[in-house]
Amino acid sequence: MNIIKNRKIFYSISLAIIIVGLIMMVAKGLNYGIDFTGGTSIQIKIGKMVTVEEIREIIDEYDNSASVVHVGNNKDEIIIKSSKDFDNEEINGIVDKFVEKYDIETKEFQSEKFVATMGDEIKKKALLSSFIAAVGMLVYITWRFEFKFAIAAIIALIHDVLITLSIYAIFGIPANNSFIAAILTILGYSINDTIVIFDRIREETRLNPRHSLEKLINDSVKKSLTRTINTSITTLAAVVILYIVGVEDVKVLALPLIFGIISGTYSSLFIASPIWYALKNREGFKTKKA
Amino acid sequence: MNMKKTLLFILIIAIVGLASYTALYGIEMGKVKITKVRDSIDLGLDLAGGVYVILEAETDLQGAELQRAMDQTIMVINKRVDGLGVAEPSIVKESSKRIRVELAGIGNPQEAIDIIGKTAQLQFIDPKGNEVLSGKNVKNSEARFQQTEFGDKPVVALEFDKEGSKKFADATTELAGKENVGERIIYIMLDGDIISSPIVEEPIKDGKGVISGEFTVEEANNLANLIRAGALPVEMKALQSRVIGPTLGLKAFEKSIKAGGIAILFIFLFMLIFYRVPGLTANIGLTIYVLIVVYSMKYLGVKLTLPGIAGLILSIGMAVDANVLIFERIKEEIRNGKSIRASIDHGFKRALTSVLDSNITTLIAGFVLYYFGIGPIKGFGVTLILGIIASMITSVFITKYLLKLTVEISNTKNTKLYGV
Numbered sequence: 001m002n003i004i005k006n007r008k009i010f011y012s013i014s015l016a017i018i019i020v021g022l023i024m025m026v027a028k029g030l031n032y033g034i035d036f037t038g039g040t041s042i043q044i045k046i047g048k049m050v051t052v053e054e055i056r057e058i059i060d061e062y063d064n065s066a067s068v069v070h071v072g073n074n075k076d077e078i079i080i081k082s083s084k085d086f087d088n089e090e091i092n093g094i095v096d097k098f099v100e101k102y103d104i105e106t107k108e109f110q111s112e113k114f115v116a117t118m119g120d121e122i123k124k125k126a127l128l129s130s131f132i133a134a135v136g137m138l139v140y141i142t143w144r145f146e147f148k149f150a151i152a153a154i155i156a157l158i159h160d161v162l163i164t165l166s167i168y169a170i171f172g173i174p175a176n177n178s179f180i181a182a183i184l185t186i187l188g189y190s191i192n193d194t195i196v197i198f199d200r201i202r203e204e205t206r207l208n209p210r211h212s213l214e215k216l217i218n219d220s221v222k223k224s225l226t227r228t229i230n231t232s233i234t235t236l237a238a239v240v241i242l243y244i245v246g247v248e249d250v251k252v253l254a255l256p257l258i259f260g261i262i263s264g265t266y267s268s269l270f271i272a273s274p275i276w277y278a279l280k281n282r283e284g285f286k287t288k289k290a
Numbered sequence: 291m292n293m294k295k296t297l298l299f300i301l302i303i304a305i306v307g308l309a310s311y312t313a314l315y316g317i318e319m320g321k322v323k324i325t326k327v328r329d330s331i332d333l334g335l336d337l338a339g340g341v342y343v344i345l346e347a348e349t350d351l352q353g354a355e356l357q358r359a360m361d362q363t364i365m366v367i368n369k370r371v372d373g374l375g376v377a378e379p380s381i382v383k384e385s386s387k388r389i390r391v392e393l394a395g396i397g398n399p400q401e402a403i404d405i406i407g408k409t410a411q412l413q414f415i416d417p418k419g420n421e422v423l424s425g426k427n428v429k430n431s432e433a434r435f436q437q438t439e440f441g442d443k444p445v446v447a448l449e450f451d452k453e454g455s456k457k458f459a460d461a462t463t464e465l466a467g468k469e470n471v472g473e474r475i476i477y478i479m480l481d482g483d484i485i486s487s488p489i490v491e492e493p494i495k496d497g498k499g500v501i502s503g504e505f506t507v508e509e510a511n512n513l514a515n516l517i518r519a520g521a522l523p524v525e526m527k528a529l530q531s532r533v534i535g536p537t538l539g540l541k542a543f544e545k546s547i548k549a550g551g552i553a554i555l556f557i558f559l560f561m562l563i564f565y566r567v568p569g570l571t572a573n574i575g576l577t578i579y580v581l582i583v584v585y586s587m588k589y590l591g592v593k594l595t596l597p598g599i600a601g602l603i604l605s606i607g608m609a610v611d612a613n614v615l616i617f618e619r620i621k622e623e624i625r626n627g628k629s630i631r632a633s634i635d636h637g638f639k640r641a642l643t644s645v646l647d648s649n650i651t652t653l654i655a656g657f658v659l660y661y662f663g664i665g666p667i668k669g670f671g672v673t674l675i676l677g678i679i680a681s682m683i684t685s686v687f688i689t690k691y692l693l694k695l696t697v698e699i700s701n702t703k704n705t706k707l708y709g710v
Contacts, residue, residue, distance in 0.1 A: 110534040136657075231611040
């Protein structure tokens with residue numbers, strides 16, 4: 001396995017996904033959840049599958065552009081999403097109408113509403129927290145390793161964020177509050193992976209100062225490979241199980257994590273080190289004495 | 291075989307087993323009763339069901355005036371929530387203009403949101419049932435002492451705004467002229483309850499009324515507070531609200547617990563098959579890890595939320611990482627021809643820097659999540675932080691100790707047992 005030699009292939013795979021994602025983002029935009037756009041979401045368990053037309057009869061009175069989605073194992077739950085910011089009376093009215101029409105005994109429901117201005121605030125906070133996290137990591141890695149490792153690690157992180165955003169755009173996953181948690185978790189996971197490999201490179205460089213940079217990187221990745229794969233398997237397993245077993249709210253958090261963990265593993269193995277290599281090569285590689 | 295070490299190893303397994311059993315099912319022996327964790331840990335409202343509202347004051351007030359208005363609003367909401375019988379309501383000021391209300395485990399969350407959201411609740415009603423004025427006309431109300439022939443008596447002094455003064459003057463002029471005492475009463479109602487029913491003695495034209503009666507100082511103070519508080523000084527708008535029906539929260543909880551159980555089982559099997567003896571020690575370490583995280587959440591009073599559980603399950607997946615790193619290093623050392631015992635020492639030592647560096651960088655993300663996160667995201671951050679710290683402790687100290695113990699017990703040269 002020669003990571004450095006094949007690096008252009010790895011770059012291309014990532015670029016392809018990101019370009020498709022960006023095109024989708026420009027074409028139809030991210031599927032922002034109501035916490036970003038403002039609006040109301042009501043989830044009700046009806047207890048049986050009900051056609052969208054029937055649901056429309058109730059909903060159209062309040063908002064005829066509201067969307068209706070069936071969820072749950074038997075498709076017996078519905079989620080109504082409206083871009084309107086309903087007041088409590090209206091929400092109660094809708095829930096009560098369903099309860100009455102379908103004789104719902106256990107009131108399994110939830111509702112959520114956000115006014116539009118909250119979205120900008122959340123976006124700002126998300127950007128700010130990602131930025132602060134990145135700066136914190138940059139400082140720490142520079143202190144423990146060197147600045148070029150830090151830059152390479154951050155580029156790998158930006159790669160992961162772009163890939164995750166692309167996945168959101170391509171599959172139309174609703175980007176809501178947990179979207180920020182997902183992105184930050186992916187950052188945390190990916191940086192963890194990257195640092196383990198960088199740590200190995202640091203060690204190999206010390207042990208074999210005469211080896212070429214290319215060989216050092218390839219050896220380090222090879223030696224970290226089993227660990228990287230095993231950790232990814234256990235973490236992925238946990239998240240996939242969450243996705244399969246969990247309720248709707250957990251699913252929207254777990255899905256991006258699945259792709260994010262794959263992307264994080266990929267970038268640690270195939271993106272971070274080659275970028276460091278490229279950065280190093282620009283200055284002309286000088287082996288350090290241990 | 292080393293008997294003493296074997297016994298020690300078995301003892302550790304027994305203790306960890308007992309602790310996990312207690313955490314899962316609770317235990318009752320004579321007077322000692324430990325409830326199971328899932329009953330004693332605080333659930334966030336997405337699991338317990340409940341209401342979450344962020345209210346923003348629609349006002350141009352600023353500085354000290356705004357602060358006073360907000361404090362009053364919180365007082366009113368507190369009073370209203372008291373009536374709902376919620377165990378641990380949380381009503382906090384989130385920013386200078388915002389209040390966050392969280393009521394977990396409430397039976398009828400929709401009704402609750404209605405009650406919290408209502409604005410002007412204080413009314414002055416004449417005997418015919420007409421509203422004389424409402425809470426928004428009350429400028430101030432405070433307890434005072436008034437000189438009477440029986441000495442200084444506590445009274446409640448009222449002050450109305452311009453509009454209120456006019457209305458109050460008209461009403462009192464009309465009522466004071468009535469013969470019958472019963473027709474001269476002004477009922478002061480808060481949220482539909484009569485809190486005071488003073489009799490009008492004479493027309494009050496300057497907008498400053500006094501309610502006298504056989505008050506103690508405390509009673510006068512309370513009434514004054516109620517009247518003042520009932521007058522919601524500002525209109526509150528719900529920026530964001532979330533209502534979770536009680537059964538839905540429970541379902542989410544059950545499903546997440548199930549997911550966690552399956553995930554742990556999978557990871558246990560994976561570690562055991564892939565790493566054998568070290569895998570077993572890692573699994574014991576992992577069990578301790580879960581116990582540490584769950585109990586520290588309990589004692590730190592961290593509320594368990596849905597994203598929190600997700601974070602916890604994710605962290606179990608990641609907690610294995612430190613072990614995997616170390617075991618791979620040990621395998622490498624064994625392959626290089628070192629003895630198992632020496633390999634364990636070297637493996638731990640060489641893996642330590644990467645365990646530390648990689649986890650500290652992740653911790654940075656965790657802290658940022660915690661400090662800048664909103665609502666449930668904060669919960670996710672907390673579990674992530676707790677998870678990382680607990681995983682470092684268990685893998686670096688506990689697993690290492692157990693692993694060394696296994697070598698001392700068997701003294702085996704069979705490297706297959708160590709996954710090589």
